[in-house]
Amino acid sequence: MSPATAKMVNGEAAAEKSRRWQKLIRPELNTILFLILSFVISSFLTPYFTDIEFLLNSTSLYVEFGLIALVLTLVMIAGEIDLSVAASMTFVACVTAQLFHHGVRMEWALVIGIVFGAILGAINGLLVTKTGLTSLIVTIGTMALYRGLAQVLIGDNSLGNFPDWFVGIDKRYIFDVIPVPFLLFIVMAVVMEAILRLTFFGRQIYAIGTNSEAAKYSAVNTNKVKMILFTLVGLVAGIAGILSMSRLEIARYNIGLGGELDIITIVLLGGTSINGGSGSITGTFMSFFILMILRTGMLLANVKRFDQLAIIGAVLIFAMIVSNLLNSFTASKG
Amino acid sequence: MPEKVPVIRTLDISKSFSGINVLNKISFEVYPGEVHALIGENGAGKSTLVKIICGVYQPSAGEIYVDEKKVSVSSPIVARDLGIALIHQEPLSFPDLDIAENIFIGHTRVKNKQSIFVDWHGKYQEARQLLDSLGVKLDVKAKLRGLSVADQQMVEIASALSQNARVIFMDEPTAALTPDEVGKLLDIIRLLKHQGKAIIYISHRLDEIKEISDRVTILRDGEKIGTYKTKDINRDQMIEKMIGRTIKELIPKEPAKIAAQPYLVVKNIAIEGVFKDISFELREGEILGIAGLVGAGRTEVARALFGITPIEKGEIFIRGKKVTIKSPLDAIKYKMALVPEDRQGLGLLLPWSISNNISFSSPNRITSMLGWLKFKEEQLIADNYIHNLRIITRNSRQPVQELSGGNQQKVSLAKWLLTEPKILILDEPTRGIDVGAKTEIYKIINRLAAEGKCIIMISSELPEILTLSDRVLVMYEGTMTALLEREEISEQKVMAAASGQKL
Amino acid sequence: GKSATKEPNQQPNASSSQSGSAQKQIKVVYIPISTGIPYFNPIIEGFKKASQELGFEFTMTAPDQADPTSQIPYIKAQIQRGVDVIAISPNSSDALISVLKEARDKGIKIITVNDDIKGNEKYREASIIGTNYDELARQMTIKFAEFLKYKGKFAILSSTTDAPFQNNSIKITKEVLQDPKYKDMQLVEIAYGNDEPQKSLTEAEALLQKYPDLAGILSPTSVGIVAAAQAVENAGVQNKVVAYGNGTPNQLKTFIKKGVIPGAMLWDTYRIGYVAGYFAYNLVKGEAKGEEGFKFKVPKYGDVEVGKFGTIYAGPPLVFDKSNVDQYDF
Amino acid sequence: MGKAMLKTPDPLSTTAGTSYDASKITRLFLLRELGVIVIILLIYATVSAIQPRFFSIESLVNILLFFPFLLVVALGEMMVIISRNLDLSVGSIVGFAAIAVGQIYVNYPGFPIPLAFIAGTLIGAVLGAINGVIVTKFNLPSVIVTLGTMNIYRGLLFILCKGQQIDNRFIPQALVALSQTKHSVFYIPWIVIFAFIIALLVSVFLRRTHIGREIYAIGSNPNAAGLRGINVKLIVFLIFVISGGLSGFAGIIYMSRFGYVNPTMTGMGLEFTAIAATVIGGTSMAGGNGNTTGTVLGCILLGVIHNALPTLGISGFWQEATYGLIIIVAIIIDRLIQVRLYQAMKRKVSL
Numbered sequence A: 001m002s003p004a005t006a007k008m009v010n011g012e013a014a015a016e017k018s019r020r021w022q023k024l025i026r027p028e029l030n031t032i033l034f035l036i037l038s039f040v041i042s043s044f045l046t047p048y049f050t051d052i053e054f055l056l057n058s059t060s061l062y063v064e065f066g067l068i069a070l071v072l073t074l075v076m077i078a079g080e081i082d083l084s085v086a087a088s089m090t091f092v093a094c095v096t097a098q099l100f101h102h103g104v105r106m107e108w109a110l111v112i113g114i115v116f117g118a119i120l121g122a123i124n125g126l127l128v129t130k131t132g133l134t135s136l137i138v139t140i141g142t143m144a145l146y147r148g149l150a151q152v153l154i155g156d157n158s159l160g161n162f163p164d165w166f167v168g169i170d171k172r173y174i175f176d177v178i179p180v181p182f183l184l185f186i187v188m189a190v191v192m193e194a195i196l197r198l199t200f201f202g203r204q205i206y207a208i209g210t211n212s213e214a215a216k217y218s219a220v221n222t223n224k225v226k227m228i229l230f231t232l233v234g235l236v237a238g239i240a241g242i243l244s245m246s247r248l249e250i251a252r253y254n255i256g257l258g259g260e261l262d263i264i265t266i267v268l269l270g271g272t273s274i275n276g277g278s279g280s281i282t283g284t285f286m287s288f289f290i291l292m293i294l295r296t297g298m299l300l301a302n303v304k305r306f307d308q309l310a311i312i313g314a315v316l317i318f319a320m321i322v323s324n325l326l327n328s329f330t331a332s333k334g
Numbered sequence B: 001m002p003e004k005v006p007v008i009r010t011l012d013i014s015k016s017f018s019g020i021n022v023l024n025k026i027s028f029e030v031y032p033g034e035v036h037a038l039i040g041e042n043g044a045g046k047s048t049l050v051k052i053i054c055g056v057y058q059p060s061a062g063e064i065y066v067d068e069k070k071v072s073v074s075s076p077i078v079a080r081d082l083g084i085a086l087i088h089q090e091p092l093s094f095p096d097l098d099i100a101e102n103i104f105i106g107h108t109r110v111k112n113k114q115s116i117f118v119d120w121h122g123k124y125q126e127a128r129q130l131l132d133s134l135g136v137k138l139d140v141k142a143k144l145r146g147l148s149v150a151d152q153q154m155v156e157i158a159s160a161l162s163q164n165a166r167v168i169f170m171d172e173p174t175a176a177l178t179p180d181e182v183g184k185l186l187d188i189i190r191l192l193k194h195q196g197k198a199i200i201y202i203s204h205r206l207d208e209i210k211e212i213s214d215r216v217t218i219l220r221d222g223e224k225i226g227t228y229k230t231k232d233i234n235r236d237q238m239i240e241k242m243i244g245r246t247i248k249e250l251i252p253k254e255p256a257k258i259a260a261q262p263y264l265v266v267k268n269i270a271i272e273g274v275f276k277d278i279s280f281e282l283r284e285g286e287i288l289g290i291a292g293l294v295g296a297g298r299t300e301v302a303r304a305l306f307g308i309t310p311i312e313k314g315e316i317f318i319r320g321k322k323v324t325i326k327s328p329l330d331a332i333k334y335k336m337a338l339v340p341e342d343r344q345g346l347g348l349l350l351p352w353s354i355s356n357n358i359s360f361s362s363p364n365r366i367t368s369m370l371g372w373l374k375f376k377e378e379q380l381i382a383d384n385y386i387h388n389l390r391i392i393t394r395n396s397r398q399p400v401q402e403l404s405g406g407n408q409q410k411v412s413l414a415k416w417l418l419t420e421p422k423i424l425i426l427d428e429p430t431r432g433i434d435v436g437a438k439t440e441i442y443k444i445i446n447r448l449a450a451e452g453k454c455i456i457m458i459s460s461e462l463p464e465i466l467t468l469s470d471r472v473l474v475m476y477e478g479t480m481t482a483l484l485e486r487e488e489i490s491e492q493k494v495m496a497a498a499s500g501q502k503l
Numbered sequence C: 001g002k003s004a005t006k007e008p009n010q011q012p013n014a015s016s017s018q019s020g021s022a023q024k025q026i027k028v029v030y031i032p033i034s035t036g037i038p039y040f041n042p043i044i045e046g047f048k049k050a051s052q053e054l055g056f057e058f059t060m061t062a063p064d065q066a067d068p069t070s071q072i073p074y075i076k077a078q079i080q081r082g083v084d085v086i087a088i089s090p091n092s093s094d095a096l097i098s099v100l101k102e103a104r105d106k107g108i109k110i111i112t113v114n115d116d117i118k119g120n121e122k123y124r125e126a127s128i129i130g131t132n133y134d135e136l137a138r139q140m141t142i143k144f145a146e147f148l149k150y151k152g153k154f155a156i157l158s159s160t161t162d163a164p165f166q167n168n169s170i171k172i173t174k175e176v177l178q179d180p181k182y183k184d185m186q187l188v189e190i191a192y193g194n195d196e197p198q199k200s201l202t203e204a205e206a207l208l209q210k211y212p213d214l215a216g217i218l219s220p221t222s223v224g225i226v227a228a229a230q231a232v233e234n235a236g237v238q239n240k241v242v243a244y245g246n247g248t249p250n251q252l253k254t255f256i257k258k259g260v261i262p263g264a265m266l267w268d269t270y271r272i273g274y275v276a277g278y279f280a281y282n283l284v285k286g287e288a289k290g291e292e293g294f295k296f297k298v299p300k301y302g303d304v305e306v307g308k309f310g311t312i313y314a315g316p317p318l319v320f321d322k323s324n325v326d327q328y329d330f
Numbered sequence D: 001m002g003k004a005m006l007k008t009p010d011p012l013s014t015t016a017g018t019s020y021d022a023s024k025i026t027r028l029f030l031l032r033e034l035g036v037i038v039i040i041l042l043i044y045a046t047v048s049a050i051q052p053r054f055f056s057i058e059s060l061v062n063i064l065l066f067f068p069f070l071l072v073v074a075l076g077e078m079m080v081i082i083s084r085n086l087d088l089s090v091g092s093i094v095g096f097a098a099i100a101v102g103q104i105y106v107n108y109p110g111f112p113i114p115l116a117f118i119a120g121t122l123i124g125a126v127l128g129a130i131n132g133v134i135v136t137k138f139n140l141p142s143v144i145v146t147l148g149t150m151n152i153y154r155g156l157l158f159i160l161c162k163g164q165q166i167d168n169r170f171i172p173q174a175l176v177a178l179s180q181t182k183h184s185v186f187y188i189p190w191i192v193i194f195a196f197i198i199a200l201l202v203s204v205f206l207r208r209t210h211i212g213r214e215i216y217a218i219g220s221n222p223n224a225a226g227l228r229g230i231n232v233k234l235i236v237f238l239i240f241v242i243s244g245g246l247s248g249f250a251g252i253i254y255m256s257r258f259g260y261v262n263p264t265m266t267g268m269g270l271e272f273t274a275i276a277a278t279v280i281g282g283t284s285m286a287g288g289n290g291n292t293t294g295t296v297l298g299c300i301l302l303g304v305i306h307n308a309l310p311t312l313g314i315s316g317f318w319q320e321a322t323y324g325l326i327i328i329v330a331i332i333i334d335r336l337i338q339v340r341l342y343q344a345m346k347r348k349v350s351l
């Protein structure tokens, strides 16, 4: 064995160590920092904040977007985007409610609604894969179309009077403390993370976002993967729509208006790249809580909406800068 | 040339990446009017050394002198201003800009300080002249996107030449080129040398080194072995100093047992405007070499066979059954594999680890019945290939973008070997591979043939075509000009057919 | 009365910091439909004035967007803060119901301000609105007809298709026009500008273009009336087309003075907040209730009476034109 | 680097795989725009057939008036996108500049109009510079940075005006007149002319200057750009300054067009409309390509659709759905036209 190889082995050990350090620090560092920061800020702002029960309860308000954000993370890792998610969510709620009001049993209406959501997603997928158009533009179009059709479908009414067993899901608890929607969010996060990390399908998603041409050369059916992802995001948007119906006890066409921006903010804040190829469910999961905690904290403190915006924005950038500095610090040490 | 002052001199340059030393106290100097070759195995540190001098990386230790003045080359901009140009090993291309812009971007502004406006007319003219002198037929107003690696390399060369630099570093400029083009480039280098410029020339093709260089510096494992006058050292000595042992460079073809029935039959396939009327047969155990000049359409044929741009006319038969291959997915079903020539753009997912890259086309090897990934298994497979193909790396989790060019090529090869293909298409399989590794790859090709696989090997290196092929298909501008049987193969015939003569 | 004493789960240190003073200060919060709408500023001012006079704690909080669910987190937060009264200008008459129920269960009094939750009145104590909106719509239509000299084509420029106030106003306009007196007036189109400046202006311009013989645009929304005035001015048709509707004096002053529009109507928004402040305070003190016929005293404005369905009109409609527009600053 | 090279969002280029001669490329370049032009004409003709009054000077002027504000912002956004970045803060910058200059008018009613434009542009440029500094100094992804500053600027502008709208009585009549037909050249209001002049300048900047070309290079392959001696950070910084400056200018156009500035509404959601106009005009989100003509056409297309809907008298309930449908159909037709023409051309050449 030459001295050079021996040196390699030693160096390797050192490198591994520093890598572990970096692993600890790298991908979701800014999210973690942000999370801590938001917690500190929030509890500093108001004494009402450190009430865990209330916090858990508050998640129900945002869970619908959170669920969608989880799946949208996969779509964005694959280098695509779906702006029609919030519109699909509402459209599904309207269709389900309308079916119910036309005498379809609620159970069936729900099933049809969720399938309908998947169809809406599949339409996006088809438009993107068959025509080769940019998903950004396609979904800007379907965003208006879906919400528009929802408006046509139920006009300016609200549809309500759903059966008792259906409404108020946000007020049902597991073990008396965990709201059902919250549990759903956790389960969904685990499932998505498993898909992304532990299956070959997850690999394919990353590959498409990293370099779709190389993925094609590696025999990935990029169109099929994208189709599945768009359909999945539609399906979950459908579920979110139904959750919103249960929580609000009504359906109307303009629920969740502009929600796509909130959803994308969650995903981006979680460290997913807008150009695809990188990102994680853990990141999205944490950034969901960050935004929720910050908002809830500031709401409780009666911070004015636009001061809230400025604070959220500033904390966001600050956390990113700090984590970047930490990164370069560890990198230079390594 | 001790009376002259070296234009570039390095003193004890060392470099480590995340704790691993890849260069250890390298000192060498280059004089004006000298062609200084830099050779070494894949991963020896040639590119790293060159990148340090050109400001891409910062050295961990050591000093750089230009005209005997100590400089700190903190960025490529500084290098450019010092009159240093670099032809990168992997072409730096801007697919959305046209060829002329690709040549000039980044340094014209410095040259034409007087104007913030681009002089389009002058630029196109200058670009055309440059490419003409290189003997490249490319439209300077065409977008670069989709150009073959060889053409991109030419553009890169033109760009370096256009900078009018005093020192030009050439990191494997000829890896993707055919002998013809190499000849032109060497002519230009002689001219530059005559003008008193210093050239640092990196190549794995030792004939070129012998032909063009004045001195040669040999690196091994990040250490400098020595600097020699080229005329004082012969080929075998070079190899021995590079890899620490002697090898037979071009191992002879081991005749494999060739089946009687053709396994793959290709009849008159064509894609409009790209290639037409390509026909050949391939038996189990046979190696079909495809030769031709850059841009002859060889890569296009490979892409078509593999279903990336499906054929528009003609037929393909596998085992006597007609097949349609519309996508790589279909191709894989027929147990085909394609190792593409553009390893960085198409062959590999650069940010991914070696093991993830290797396993990516063989999901069945690393997933359980339920679809879960088997990480242990994946690791073992990768380690196996790292060992067998002698991939120089920290470990299998290192991102491939950190590997040296040659080692990346090996990963790309490993990825497709793992699919256990029946028909293996290799597009420039030894591009940028060192002599040692080359023989390894030849051995692998021989072994695969012996195992009864069908192999299509596209190569711009004539010697490997001539020795390894059972049959050679020669292309010229999208048509087939010759299909030579084993006994007919000769350098003259291949060259003649490659330049358009129908045989 | 009883449930008001029940402290919604509060942190011990939080309540201890407040229990220093013997009797707890009354907390009133007001949630307008969203921030940045100048219309609501006087209401807030009115609330503040009342809070100073009566000595209760007043806060304002609001979302930045006016979609139907955007107020929900704000209400939730107020429940957690344990306020006594939530005064709200609802964005939706039904999307808020489930959270309002929650608030009432915690003993918080709900009053609606400026707008009501139609059909769900039982979820609030009372509703304080600017004026009798039906009456206002009626008067507005009559005045508009006068300006039109009882003949010609006209269009309505509304906000969104589902805005209750707008739709109610449009409904009443249509009812008024049933009278044979207005038989020569023809409603040609109802356009929706979604209360966005750009869309409203585009809609108004399209109206002028589509109907070259258009005689008037009636716009019951403040963004709409400004857009209508702009479109009329840009096209230079102020002598041909009458724009009229509901809008704030400050936004319309220039147009009225230039004669682009003859004037507009509204109600005293400051008064809404002031009256609501007094009502809220009395409600918590247990002295007021949202029952028809109940009367309470408000300084300056005298007796205010609770009407049908617990609706309280803060004052009479306000009509302004060239002669009096400078008297108002909101 | 490989990733950069092969991010081929455009299927046309993946079908290519080879390069073609320049005359073809330039023709294809024109044809890219042709698709959008055809659709604009198609919509215009259809709507005019149904509602003849759409075919009139007034209507054209209305369409023209729709987009100067959008166009100026979209041009900046286009440059940012070409460099493979994204600026989500443009809407807030528009609002900020308009509110800030509005404040000037509240306090100094006689503030000269040209100075208002300059002040707006400068304020925007400063905000853009802040984006640029954060992005380049700390090496952060521009999407997140501008997502942050989008919120910060919006919050600050609220503090600046204490949440108060700036009513039209503060905005000088002469400024408003710039967007009125009666004070115009040949029916074309001044703000439209301003917007076109800016488009021309941007076009010249991108096509003819070294920096302009370097922007494309950066978007095409950022790593390579750095290695080729392009000062990537400086140029990215510059682009954000320009984008901010243009947004600031657009803020004044907004004041002129609408006559008042509302802290919530001004520029709200504009970033997505601007990105949509840019992408419809053929700019790829992956960076490296895009041109002014395309963006102008993208804005015109949106203007035509927005004006067509009310003119057609489509009921409020159907408008949004129709809008979405038209967008989708339009981009599909556009794509089909391009692919067809491309194939036809390929045939002809190979003969």
Ligand SMILES: Nc1ncnc2c1ncn2[C@@H]1O[C@H](COP(=O)(O)OP(=O)(O)OP(=O)(O)O)[C@@H](O)[C@H]1O
Pocket: B017, B018, B022, B040, B041, B042, B043, B044, B045, B046, B047, B048, B049, B089, B392, B393, B401, B402, B403, B404, B405, B406, B407, B432, B434
């Ligand atoms: N960015 C990097 N991070 C970590 N390791 C690196 C990096 N770049 C190069 N290396 C390592 O440095 C060593 C030298 O690489 P270099 O590219 O200089 O080799 P080379 O002599 O040019 O080889 P080839 O002939 O294959 O091009 C290799 O082992 C490689 O893995």
Ligand SMILES: Nc1ncnc2c1ncn2[C@@H]1O[C@H](COP(=O)(O)OP(=O)(O)OP(=O)(O)O)[C@@H](O)[C@H]1O
Pocket: B146, B147, B148, B149, B150, B151, B176, B273, B274, B292, B293, B294, B295, B296, B297, B298, B299, B300, B301, B341, B460, D018, D019, D020, D021
């Ligand atoms: N229809 C065409 N029009 C113009 N040029 C073409 C056309 N088809 C192919 N080419 C040229 O051929 C090249 C693509 O051919 P291909 O890559 O298959 O060649 P190759 O023989 O594999 O050469 P290389 O050694 O460079 O890989 C392009 O660089 C292009 O210049």
Ligand SMILES: [Mg+2]
Pocket: B046, B047, B048, B089, B171, B404, B405, B406
């Ligand atoms: Mg190298």
Ligand SMILES: [Mg+2]
Pocket: B148, B298, B299, B300, B341, B427
């Ligand atoms: Mg090739």
